[in-house]
Amino acid sequence: xxxxxxxxxALLDPDREVPPGLSTWNGSDPAQRFTVYRNNVTVSLxxxxxxxxxxxxxxxxxxxxRDLARAFVRRHPPRSPVLARYGHGFADFIAECTxxxxxxxxxxxxxxxLACLDALHAADAQPLDPDALAAALGRPETLxxxxxxxxxSLATLGSPYAVVSxxxxxxxxxxxPAVNPDRPEQAWVLRRGRAVLVLxxxxxxxRFVRALQVGATLGEATATxxxxxxxxxxxxxxxxxxxxxxxxxxxxxVLTGIT
Amino acid sequence: xxxxxxxxxxxxxLGTAMTxxxxxxxxxxxxxxxxxxxxxxxxxxxxxxxPGTSCAGTSTKDYQGDAWKLVxxxxxxxxxxxxxxxxxxxxxxxxxxx
Numbered sequence: 001x002x003x004x005x006x007x008x009x010a011l012l013d014p015d016r017e018v019p020p021g022l023s024t025w026n027g028s029d030p031a032q033r034f035t036v037y038r039n040n041v042t043v044s045l046x047x048x049x050x051x052x053x054x055x056x057x058x059x060x061x062x063x064x065x066r067d068l069a070r071a072f073v074r075r076h077p078p079r080s081p082v083l084a085r086y087g088h089g090f091a092d093f094i095a096e097c098t099x100x101x102x103x104x105x106x107x108x109x110x111x112x113x114l115a116c117l118d119a120l121h122a123a124d125a126q127p128l129d130p131d132a133l134a135a136a137l138g139r140p141e142t143l144x145x146x147x148x149x150x151x152x153s154l155a156t157l158g159s160p161y162a163v164v165s166x167x168x169x170x171x172x173x174x175x176x177p178a179v180n181p182d183r184p185e186q187a188w189v190l191r192r193g194r195a196v197l198v199l200x201x202x203x204x205x206x207r208f209v210r211a212l213q214v215g216a217t218l219g220e221a222t223a224t225x226x227x228x229x230x231x232x233x234x235x236x237x238x239x240x241x242x243x244x245x246x247x248x249x250x251x252x253x254v255l256t257g258i259t
Numbered sequence: 260x261x262x263x264x265x266x267x268x269x270x271x272x273l274g275t276a277m278t279x280x281x282x283x284x285x286x287x288x289x290x291x292x293x294x295x296x297x298x299x300x301x302x303x304x305x306x307x308x309x310p311g312t313s314c315a316g317t318s319t320k321d322y323q324g325d326a327w328k329l330v331x332x333x334x335x336x337x338x339x340x341x342x343x344x345x346x347x348x349x350x351x352x353x354x355x356x357x
Binding site for chain 1: 265266267268269270271272273274275276277279280281292329
């Protein structure tokens with residue numbers, strides 16, 4: 001390793017030699033100055049992670065979170081200059097990291113927090129004109145073959161752990177309610193105006209959205225979600241409520257088009 | 260094909276959903292917000308745009324008069340703000356009373 005690669009490796013790894021060829025204007029020790037720079041880089045990235053994953057930090061405590069964040073920063077430095085989007089891959093990293101083993105729900109909690117960040121920065125989109133929907137409703141025979149356009153911020157998330165409740169418990173100023181984490185939960189994450197919303201939904205509701213997102217028609221997506229829901233145990237949160245799904249899509253202005 | 264995917268079932272679901280979604284909602288439900296100065300605890304002020312931006316969570320004391328938080332529209336001037344001269348949140352930055 002030489003040149004820029006060696007320089008970058010040394011920037012993230014305190015066990016590496018300071019890159020050769022550094023000089024300082026006043027004759028002070030370049031090794032010491034480089035160490036300061038290395039510390040600033042690492043800490044600024046750790047702080048960015050703490051801002052993106054505040055609930056993860058609250059769940060494990062700041063000292064443990066710093067250990068996780070430092071390990072991630074050194075293994076996975078940013079690939080983009082946009083610091084506000086840093087953190088992709090953090091969930092997969094902590095899923096493999098023995099430091100995080102005491103908190104099995106932590107990877108999915110991180111995925112939820114990252115979904116919120118992605119929703120915040122997703123593109124804007126105009127909501128569907130209600131008249132277009134009324135027109136479609138006037139020709140019910142066309143409904144099964146309709147394709148629904150969805151807001152770019154909409155994402156689904158499911159977990160064998162109660163990460164949606166854990167996340168919600170950390171949003172208010174009041175005391176956090178007790179949450180049993182060993183319970184599957186699912187949510188839709190979306191942005192309305194400037195506010196990111198995390199809406200608890202069923203597994204079937206999430207499958208419905210994912211089918212629509214890959215281009216299924218309304219009829220196909222409904223069949224997919226309903227069939228999968230009926231295959232599961234009734235209490236496995238697999239239920240699918242088409243009316244509720246459509247009402248939420250309309251109320252939160254997530255529908256952006258019909259074709 | 261599953262019975263629920265028939266055109267009639269979809270029409271009923273969509274019609275019901277449109278009725279539910281069109282029901283009148285309060286300002287809090289519609290997501291209308293206003294900037295409210297003087298009501299945020301330290302480090303809890305809004306304008307969050309993700310890490311690397313400078314303004315969110317930067318207030319250094321509770322109820323700082325030039326730090327704001329988004330609150331449901333209409334609720335700001337009903338919210339207690341201990342350091343505000345009016346005793347409540349304000350829609351513009353203010354000088355905190357001693």
